[in-house]
Amino acid sequence: MSLDGPVREKAPVIQADALDLTFQTNDGPVHALKGVSLDISKGDFVSFIGPSGCGKTTFLRCMADLEQPTGGTITVNGTTPEEARKARAYGYVFQAAGLYPWRTIGRNISLPLEIMGYSKADIAERVARTLELVELSGFEKKFPWQLSGGMQQRASIARALAFDADILLMDEPFGALDEIVRDHLNEQLLQLWARTEKTIAFVTHSIPEAVYLSTKIVVMSPRPGRITDVIESSLPRERPLDIRETPEFLDIAHRVRDGLRAGHAYD
Amino acid sequence: MRSLLPVLTVLAVIVGIWYLAVAPMNVRVALDQAERAGEVVVPEGSVPRREVSVWRLMADNSEHVRLGYALERPRLPTPAQVGQELWKTTGEMVAKGRPWSKRGLIYHGWITLQSTLWGFALGTLLGIVGAVAIVYSRTAQLSLMPWAIISQTIPIVALAPMIIVLSSQVGIEGRGVPKAIISAYLCFFPVLVGMVKGLRAPDTSQLDLLRTYNASGLQSFLRLRLPASVPYLFTSLKVGIAAALVGTIVGELPTGAISGLGARILIGDQFGTPLAIWSALFAAAVLAGALVTLLDVIQRVTLKRMGMAT
Ligand SMILES: Nc1ncnc2c1ncn2[C@@H]1O[C@H](COP(=O)(O)OP(=O)(O)OP(=O)(O)O)[C@@H](O)[C@H]1O
Ligand SMILES: [Mg+2]
Numbered sequence: 001m002s003l004d005g006p007v008r009e010k011a012p013v014i015q016a017d018a019l020d021l022t023f024q025t026n027d028g029p030v031h032a033l034k035g036v037s038l039d040i041s042k043g044d045f046v047s048f049i050g051p052s053g054c055g056k057t058t059f060l061r062c063m064a065d066l067e068q069p070t071g072g073t074i075t076v077n078g079t080t081p082e083e084a085r086k087a088r089a090y091g092y093v094f095q096a097a098g099l100y101p102w103r104t105i106g107r108n109i110s111l112p113l114e115i116m117g118y119s120k121a122d123i124a125e126r127v128a129r130t131l132e133l134v135e136l137s138g139f140e141k142k143f144p145w146q147l148s149g150g151m152q153q154r155a156s157i158a159r160a161l162a163f164d165a166d167i168l169l170m171d172e173p174f175g176a177l178d179e180i181v182r183d184h185l186n187e188q189l190l191q192l193w194a195r196t197e198k199t200i201a202f203v204t205h206s207i208p209e210a211v212y213l214s215t216k217i218v219v220m221s222p223r224p225g226r227i228t229d230v231i232e233s234s235l236p237r238e239r240p241l242d243i244r245e246t247p248e249f250l251d252i253a254h255r256v257r258d259g260l261r262a263g264h265a266y267d
Numbered sequence: 268m269r270s271l272l273p274v275l276t277v278l279a280v281i282v283g284i285w286y287l288a289v290a291p292m293n294v295r296v297a298l299d300q301a302e303r304a305g306e307v308v309v310p311e312g313s314v315p316r317r318e319v320s321v322w323r324l325m326a327d328n329s330e331h332v333r334l335g336y337a338l339e340r341p342r343l344p345t346p347a348q349v350g351q352e353l354w355k356t357t358g359e360m361v362a363k364g365r366p367w368s369k370r371g372l373i374y375h376g377w378i379t380l381q382s383t384l385w386g387f388a389l390g391t392l393l394g395i396v397g398a399v400a401i402v403y404s405r406t407a408q409l410s411l412m413p414w415a416i417i418s419q420t421i422p423i424v425a426l427a428p429m430i431i432v433l434s435s436q437v438g439i440e441g442r443g444v445p446k447a448i449i450s451a452y453l454c455f456f457p458v459l460v461g462m463v464k465g466l467r468a469p470d471t472s473q474l475d476l477l478r479t480y481n482a483s484g485l486q487s488f489l490r491l492r493l494p495a496s497v498p499y500l501f502t503s504l505k506v507g508i509a510a511a512l513v514g515t516i517v518g519e520l521p522t523g524a525i526s527g528l529g530a531r532i533l534i535g536d537q538f539g540t541p542l543a544i545w546s547a548l549f550a551a552a553v554l555a556g557a558l559v560t561l562l563d564v565i566q567r568v569t570l571k572r573m574g575m576a577t
Contacts, residue, residue, distance in 0.1 A: 066475050066478060085481055086481045088480065090479070091479075092475075092476070092479045098472045098476060100494070101574060101575055102495075102497070102573040102574055102575050103574075104574065111480075111490065115477070115480045115486050143574035
């Protein structure tokens with residue numbers, strides 16, 4: 001950070017400008033992202049919603065330096081995604097839990113900590129803390145196959161929370177869970193976000209989930225993958241579950257639905 | 268325990284077929300013996316009998332057929348004879364207090380086992396190192412893999428004498444080293460193939476996860492590729508140790524070897540004592556079975572502890 005110039009209140013954490021990504025496949029080029037521009041500020045909770053194949057995962061992977069854009073620019077914390085990745089600036093929750101089957105739940109959560117060279121005592125403390133956070137205390141010694149799909153997904157979230165990354169990239173983390181568990185985890189995630197002031201990019205297919213969680217909802221549409229609408233939420237940061245019955249909430253949900261429809265009508 | 272019944276059934280069928288086969292296989296020798304003892308045999312003389320099929324001989328001399336089950340030097344010994352010979356060359360030797368006698372199979376089995384284990388260790392090491400090179404380097408994959416495959420198309424029986432001659436040329440005494448080399452030659456391939464598959468088993472998302480942690484190459488090897496390959500490793504080790512045993516026995520076959528199960532087979536052949544061949548063969552089978560079972564137990568325990576028991 002430069003010494004001159006005032007420190008801005010809300011520094012941009014992720015800045016994408018005219019981002020393009022074309023996959024060369026055997027069936028010809030696939031335009032997964034086309035002209036995608038978006039700013040995510042510190043402390044934002046941004047949801048990405050759109051039909052299957054519109055490039056949500058691809059966009060997230062660009063932020064994580066797991067995919068290289070073919071055009072445009074993207075910065076994370078003001079640096080390239082690669083530098084951000086090397087600085088371990090983000091935690092990534094994949095669409096599938098992807099726990100290592102030969103590691104217990106506790107040791108799965110300690111995996112990033114071992115790699116990043118945390119001390120033994122610190123690891124033990126953090127594993128216990130994050131397990132409690134996702135309500136899996138007591139399952140530390142169990143192997144992944146001994147847990148339900150939802151519990152595995154929670155463990156994979158715990159794994160991304162175990163180290164202190166300011167950015168959390170989550171790709172449909174609750175996609176496979178039932179409604180009740182999902183509500184519960186949504187609430188917990190909001191509390192965590194409020195407490196830690198992390199910046200969260202969150203992919204979902206559920207309109208209520210997107211509206212309930214986000215400060216900003218990004219509507220995308222496919223072929224080529226692009227952003228069709230960005231909706232700033234007017235909901236307060238403090239959100240009990242029953243906020244979902246309020247007219248304000250339903251109004252935003254309506255806008256998201258209209259945005260999705262418009263994207264569909266395009267092709 | 269439920270799997271025991273089918274296994275025993277198959278075993279019973281094999282033993283049954285074996286007993287049935289003894290009669291036609293041994294009928295000529297049996298009739299020669301009966302004739303020498305002054306019995307009436309149709310037709311007379313072993314030369315004319317060569318023109319007659321064994322089925323005819325058995326039909327015409329049915330009272331002598333059972334002699335074939337108790338011959339001194341049978342073409343095909345009965346399972347019981349093989350069992351007796353095995354006992355005579357192992358258990359009885361121990362009972363007499365001479366377990367390490369060179370006439371017993373314990374001594375020869377031990378010689379074979381030693382070479383097998385050395386060859387297994389060497390072959391496994393080569394296989395794992397080769398697999399790591401292939402997985403991590405494209406150059407190694409393009410240069411090593413074709414040679415590894417070609418190496419397995421060369422008949423080992425042709426190669427074994429050359430390895431033995433070459434090693435004595437460079438001044439290596441005895442059969443131990445060349446035998447281990449031949450054994451390793453057969454053993455490394457299944458380990459190589461299995462480990463390449465195992466080290467490549469992690470899917471993209473598991474690798475991506477480590478990338479998000481900015482894990483080093485060594486870290487992802489130790490924490491992801493290596494543990495993911497363990498089930499594959501054990502499967503190929505079981506194939507590898509059986510191959511190592513075959514390699515050792517092949518290394519003991521060329522003339523000159525005097526100890527080891529392979530040498531016993533060769534000597535049995537030269538001196539016309541099929542019983543010695545059969546008992547050496549069974550000793551080798553028992554050895555292979557024991558080694559594979561041992562690895563299987565280690566595999567079960569390891570995978571269970573790793574939470575990957577199936
Ligand atoms: N590695 C790849 N190679 C080729 N094409 C790809 C690759 N990854 C993604 N694509 C294509 O890019 C497009 C966007 O895919 P992406 O996975 O980002 O969609 P998504 O919005 O996450 O969809 P979903 O909601 O189903 O997860 C799709 O058409 C997909 O087929
Ligand atoms: Mg996706």
